[in-house]
Amino acid sequence: MNFRSYHVTTAIILSAALVISSCNKDQYIQRGDSLPVAYKKSMRLFQQGDYTEAVDGFETVFRLGRGTEYARDAQYYMAESHYNNKNYLLAASEYERYISLYPRSERREQVAFKEAYCYYKLSPRYRLDQKYTHRALEKFNLFESRYPDSDRLQEIAKYEEELRNKLAHKIYNAADLYMRIDEYEAAAIYYGITINQYPDSQPWAERALVDQINAYVVFAENSVRAKQEERYQKAVDSYEKYLQLFPQGEHRSLADKYVDEARVGLAQLDGDSSSPDSSTATTTASTVTNER
Numbered sequence: 001m002n003f004r005s006y007h008v009t010t011a012i013i014l015s016a017a018l019v020i021s022s023c024n025k026d027q028y029i030q031r032g033d034s035l036p037v038a039y040k041k042s043m044r045l046f047q048q049g050d051y052t053e054a055v056d057g058f059e060t061v062f063r064l065g066r067g068t069e070y071a072r073d074a075q076y077y078m079a080e081s082h083y084n085n086k087n088y089l090l091a092a093s094e095y096e097r098y099i100s101l102y103p104r105s106e107r108r109e110q111v112a113f114k115e116a117y118c119y120y121k122l123s124p125r126y127r128l129d130q131k132y133t134h135r136a137l138e139k140f141n142l143f144e145s146r147y148p149d150s151d152r153l154q155e156i157a158k159y160e161e162e163l164r165n166k167l168a169h170k171i172y173n174a175a176d177l178y179m180r181i182d183e184y185e186a187a188a189i190y191y192g193i194t195i196n197q198y199p200d201s202q203p204w205a206e207r208a209l210v211d212q213i214n215a216y217v218v219f220a221e222n223s224v225r226a227k228q229e230e231r232y233q234k235a236v237d238s239y240e241k242y243l244q245l246f247p248q249g250e251h252r253s254l255a256d257k258y259v260d261e262a263r264v265g266l267a268q269l270d271g272d273s274s275s276p277d278s279s280t281a282t283t284t285a286s287t288v289t290n291e292r
Helices: 003-027 035-047 051-064 069-084 088-101 108-122 131-146 153-180 184-197 204-221 225-245 252-273 278-286
Strands: none
Touching: 003 035, 035 051, 035 069, 051 069, 069 088, 069 108, 088 108, 108 131, 108 153, 131 153, 153 184, 153 204, 184 204, 184 225, 204 225, 204 252, 225 252
């Protein structure tokens, strides 16, 4: 390529770059653009999938067009842009603002669902902090109360079940941890919380109740004699509750095994109490200073 050809080619490339730059610049809101033009440019960015730039555009439209339909629609598409960008916390905030500003909007039901769904998407694995899980359940419950005839209720029920199971799993996991460090009473309490707060959670409620029977049995076995009867009896009571809630439960055989151990323990205590040396044994047990 000679010197003259090189300069001609360079000039053409620079000219093309300037045209492209000018075209790109025209996509964004410029000083002096009318509100309809600014909104149109923002919508074009949204439709092209440039959600980050679209948010900036819609924010400008909303700020300049307060009280107009352009501002209302800009607020909605700000939320949608964040949602499509998977910025769920920002999206939830913008959906909430939309509902607050436009409570009579025809989009309100859709927006309320999207807000709740954002928190569902933010809900982490069960071992982590579950504040967004609780928030999602609150928002879904609010949606159900406000829109009892919505065709989304069946879908929401599936999300709620998943969220509740996650919360139950977290509490059950805490109970298991207490068992591993030999804190049997704390374990039994947390198994009970799992059952009482999330009785329909699968598989955690049934497993928690079976493990609670075992926790009370082990607790009794590691207790002073004076407290064994009470703790064995709690195991039997948990078993009776199990029969009521899960008569055909998957872990019935294990529950039977644990309650048999509790009943054997109770029978042995009853036999000991009827023996001639039982009063002496009871007195000795009551003098133990570090009772468990």
